[in-house]
Every structure is written in C-alpha cells, then in structure tokens.
Amino acid sequence: MKFINLTRRTEIGANSYYLEAAGRRFVLDSGMHPKFEGEEALPNLKALGDRRFQAIIISHSHHDHIGALPVLMRRQPQARVFMTEPTSELGNALLHNSVNVMTRQREELGTTLYPLFTHRETDRATDRWQSCALRQPYTLAGERVSATNGDSVTFEFFDAGHVLGSAGILIRVEDRTVFYTGDVNFDNQTIAQAAVFPAEKIDFLIMECTRGDTPVPATWSRASEEQRLMRAIENAFTRGGCVLIPVFALGKTQEVLAILYKLRREKVPDCPIYIGGLSAKISEVYDRRAQMGRRQLPGLQLLDDLRPFVLNADTIQEAQPRAGRIYVLSSGMMMAKTLSNIFAQRIVDQPQHSVFFVGYADPESPAGVLRNALPNEQVTLDPTEAPQPVRCHIEQFQFSAHSSREALIAFAERLAPKKVLLVHGDPFGVEWMRARLSSDLPNSEIIVPAPGMEIEL
Numbered sequence: 001m002k003f004i005n006l007t008r009r010t011e012i013g014a015n016s017y018y019l020e021a022a023g024r025r026f027v028l029d030s031g032m033h034p035k036f037e038g039e040e041a042l043p044n045l046k047a048l049g050d051r052r053f054q055a056i057i058i059s060h061s062h063h064d065h066i067g068a069l070p071v072l073m074r075r076q077p078q079a080r081v082f083m084t085e086p087t088s089e090l091g092n093a094l095l096h097n098s099v100n101v102m103t104r105q106r107e108e109l110g111t112t113l114y115p116l117f118t119h120r121e122t123d124r125a126t127d128r129w130q131s132c133a134l135r136q137p138y139t140l141a142g143e144r145v146s147a148t149n150g151d152s153v154t155f156e157f158f159d160a161g162h163v164l165g166s167a168g169i170l171i172r173v174e175d176r177t178v179f180y181t182g183d184v185n186f187d188n189q190t191i192a193q194a195a196v197f198p199a200e201k202i203d204f205l206i207m208e209c210t211r212g213d214t215p216v217p218a219t220w221s222r223a224s225e226e227q228r229l230m231r232a233i234e235n236a237f238t239r240g241g242c243v244l245i246p247v248f249a250l251g252k253t254q255e256v257l258a259i260l261y262k263l264r265r266e267k268v269p270d271c272p273i274y275i276g277g278l279s280a281k282i283s284e285v286y287d288r289r290a291q292m293g294r295r296q297l298p299g300l301q302l303l304d305d306l307r308p309f310v311l312n313a314d315t316i317q318e319a320q321p322r323a324g325r326i327y328v329l330s331s332g333m334m335m336a337k338t339l340s341n342i343f344a345q346r347i348v349d350q351p352q353h354s355v356f357f358v359g360y361a362d363p364e365s366p367a368g369v370l371r372n373a374l375p376n377e378q379v380t381l382d383p384t385e386a387p388q389p390v391r392c393h394i395e396q397f398q399f400s401a402h403s404s405r406e407a408l409i410a411f412a413e414r415l416a417p418k419k420v421l422l423v424h425g426d427p428f429g430v431e432w433m434r435a436r437l438s439s440d441l442p443n444s445e446i447i448v449p450a451p452g453m454e455i456e457l
C-alpha cells in the first residue's frame with residue numbers, strides 16, 4: 001500500500017492524501033489553502049506524476065478539504081467523487097461562494113488565473129458527486145456492498161462530530177484497514193454530537209493534529225466556558241460597545257448561534273445578532289436537516305429562533321458598530337476583504353468594543369495576529385490599509401470544533417495501529433503528537449509524512 005501526502009508543507013492547508021492499494025488509486029480530500037494563491041493554494045498534484053485514479057473521497061466541506069475539488073476533477077475526469085449527503089449540500093454552496101471570492105481576487109491580485117473554476121464548472125462538478133450514507137461500505141465504483149466484500153477496496157463513512165456532514169473514512173483493502181479521521185471532535189459541541197468512530201482493528205491510522213500544540217486547561221468545561229462568554233458579553237455591553245466574534249461560515253457560526261440561543265434563555269439580553277450571507281445560507285441547511293441524523297438541540301431553528309440580521313459584501317460597507325450588538329462574522333481567520341476583517345478595522349482602535357476569538361486561527365492570519373497583539377500594538381489587518389493600534393478589548397474562548405490532543409492520543413492508543421500518520425497540524429503540534437505517541441505506543445510506527453514523498457505502508 002502506498003501513501004503520498006499531497007500538502008505542500010507540514011501544516012493545515014490544502015489537505016489531500018493519495019492512497020494506492022490492491023491496484024486501486026484514490027485520493028482523500030482535495031482542499032484549498034486559505035493563505036496562498038493560484039497553483040500554490042492547491043494540493044501538490046505534481047507529486048502524483050501521470051497517475052490516474054479511480055476516486056476522490058471527501059471527509060467534509062470545509063475549504064481546506066473540499067476547496068480544490070473542481071480543479072482536481074478537471075485534471076482527473078475519470079475519478080468518481082464520494083461524500084456524505086450534507087457535505088454535498090454544503091460543499092455546493094461553499095464552492096459557489098469560493099468562485100465569487102476568486103472572481104473578486106482576479107481584480108485585486110491582478111491575476112488572470114482566477115477564478116480557478118467557474119460557477120458552471122462547479123455545477124457540472126456537483127452533478128457528478130455521489131452522496132453516501134454513514135456506516136455503509138461502498139466500492140470505489142460507488143456500489144453499496146456488505147463489509148465482507150471479498151478482496152476489493154471499499155470505503156465507509158463514520159460521523160466525525162466536527163461539523164454537519166463531517167466523516168472519518170474507513171478503507172478496507174483485502175485483509176488490511178486504513179482509517180482517516182478527517183477533522184474530528186470526540187466531545188459533544190453545542191449542536192454537533194461527538195464522533196462515533198469504528199471499534200474494529202485498524203492497521204494504518206491517518207490522524208489530524210489541529211490542537212496538538214495546546215493542552216486543555218484542567219479547569220476547562222464547555223458549560224463553564226459558556227458562562228464565561230456570557231459574563232464577557234455582559235461586560236462588553238456595560239462598556240457601551242459591541243462584540244465581534246470572527247467565525248468560519250460553516251460550523252462555528254451555527255455553534256455560536258446555538259450558544260447564544262442557550263445563553264439567551266438564561267441571562268444574556270435579547271440583543272440583535274448579525275451574520276454574513278454565506279453563514280445564513282449554511283444555517284438554512286442546518287435548519288432544514290435539524291431533525292435528520294445525529295445532533296443536539298434538534299428542535300432549534302437557528303434562523304427562526306435567533307432572527308439574525310444578514311450582512312453581505314455591500315451592506316458591510318455601511319454597517320457601523322453599534323453598542324449592545326453581536327456580530328458573528330466570517331471569515332474565522334479574518335482574511336483581508338472578508339466581513340470580519342472589514343468590521344474589525346472599524347472597532348480595533350476603540351476601547352469600548354470587543355473581539356472574542358472562539359476557535360482555531362493560523363497564527364500568521366489577521367485573526368492570529370490580532371489575538372496575540374499587545375494593547376496599543378500596531379497591527380495590519382489588511383495589507384492594503386494602514387496599521388492600527390489595538391485598543392479594543394480582546395478575549396479568547398475555547399469552543400474548538402476539533403478534538404483535544406488528549407482525546408486523539410487516547411483514540412490512537414485504543415486502536416494501537418501498526419502505523420500512525422500524523423497530518424493536519426502545525427509543525428510544533430504534529431511534533432508533540434509524534435513524540436508522545438512514540439513513547440506511548442512502542443509497537444507502532446509513528447510517521448509524519450513528508451510532503452510529496454511516497455511512503456510504502
């Protein structure tokens with residue numbers, strides 16, 4: 001069995017992994033890097049040489065896992081594409097949004113390469129996706145089979161508890177098994193229920209390491225964190241300011257809305273909430289699917305129960321920060337020209353306003369820079385604008401959609417696979433996981449797969 005890590009660096013970026021087994025070739029995920037442009041933002045497809053493959057299997061619809069799918073489908077037109085049904089619904093909306101973003105960047109960056117794919121190509125691509133049920137083995141030709149399907153290669157999706165539709169992927173090859181966690185959460189979130197992963201013997205585990213560089217504080221619990229957020233919102237309003245919470249449009253927006261819904265039933269005043277257009281579209285999918293599949297608060301209809309106001313690329317230009325309001329805006333990393341970035345520039349130098357961070361941000365992204373800035377430090381949120389002094393109130397909360405490193409370690413130890421491949425983490429986090437697993441699992445080989453290198457499993 002062969003494995004190639006198609007990311008360009010050890011990092012969370014354009015996630016994509018190639019596998020070859022029993023004469024079958026396929027790829028897990030086809031992400032786009034949020035920080036780079038053009039070919040550099042794509043998985044390293046050159047590492048595949050002239051290999052043609054049968055299938056592309058997508059774990060979930062975050063940009064860093066699905067963003068380059070239309071490009072990969074264009075270059076490998078014979079490949080079948082598989083994902084869960086919610087991932088296909090969400091992925092469709094996200095890729096069309098991505099075309100809009102790239103079309104705008106075409107002018108900003110002055111690159112004729114953009115958009116890397118069009119709305120029409122996205123429509124043609126999504127028509128070819130096949131939705132698969134959870135806990136059902138399929139062949140790479142897309143046929144549903146029993147788990148004991150002789151010698152062919154099969155795959156099976158398991159609920160990963162990360163965002164709506166997210167799945168870990170179990171691959172059975174003759175008498176061997178590979179399990180790819182995708183992005184996973186082993187704990188309940190406010191909407192998403194914890195992952196349910198396979199208990200069977202796994203030979204090769206491909207595992208994410210997003211939180212490999214941070215331990216969970218001993219005193220942390222989701223409930224106490226919700227209370228801390230509630231007090232922080234009250235304090236922010238007492239200071240006479242608003243609260244900006246930068247979020248991913250998919251997952252974190254809906255989780256934060258659900259937290260605010262719960263807090264409203266307690267003490268937080270019934271204040272106006274603002275979200276972006278893409279977040280609203282995705283929340284619609286969450287609402288439509290609220291009673292289908294596993295989730296918490298199945299009776300909660302985010303858009304009806306919270307009645308958020310919706311801002312778009314035009315209306316954000318006039319949206320003035322107003323006291324006693326909560327702005328739950330994407331992007332989560334506050335990339336330049338996104339709603340959260342534009343809005344942050346209006347409040348960052350004003351002490352009455354607050355920015356609350358609630359999830360992962362690349363340390364070099366504008367959100368990462370602002371999160372770590374000292375009071376009065378000059379920060380540049382958008383390279384085309386002047387730096388600003390940080391005077392607003394900044395606080396950080398832990399509502400990650402990713403598993404703690406402790407739970408990842410416990411999962412790997414329970415499976416005790418022959419080999420563990422560590423992916424989807426910053427170098428320090430991946431290295432911490434490697435060192436810890438190497439000492440805890442002396443009979444397993446712990447591998448940090450070098451980008452672009454073929455590994456024989």
Ligand SMILES: [Zn+2]
Pocket residue numbers: 060062162183
């Ligand atoms: Zn994700």
Ligand SMILES: [Zn+2]
Pocket residue numbers: 012015062064065183424
């Ligand atoms: Zn990811």
